[in-house]
Amino acid sequence: MMKTSKKSPATRYCYHCRTHHPVEEMKLLVTKTGSRWRCVKSIEAVKRSKEERDQYGRQVSALNQAEASGRARMLNKIQSER
Numbered sequence: 001m002m003k004t005s006k007k008s009p010a011t012r013y014c015y016h017c018r019t020h021h022p023v024e025e026m027k028l029l030v031t032k033t034g035s036r037w038r039c040v041k042s043i044e045a046v047k048r049s050k051e052e053r054d055q056y057g058r059q060v061s062a063l064n065q066a067e068a069s070g071r072a073r074m075l076n077k078i079q080s081e082r
């Protein structure tokens with residue numbers, strides 16, 4: 001155990017935010033290159049934004065599909081009217 005000269009709050013360096021956070025907000029992640037501390041907040045934020053992206057992606061693809069089928073119908077109509 002290392003002895004520290006002054007009593008400092010337990011923090012860990014967050015490789016994601018490149019700053020120190022209180023240790024209770026941190027999570028130790030084990031990667032190929034070693035273990036790294038990362039704050040729960042950034043992990044949650046990524047998880048949330050991924051879910052939002054997925055949801056957005058689903059919405060967009062549904063919209064594209066609707067638009068594509070609509071366009072196809074329109075093209076069919078134009079071609080049949082000609």
Ligand SMILES: [Zn+2]
Binds near residue numbers: 016017018039042
């Ligand atoms: Zn962080």
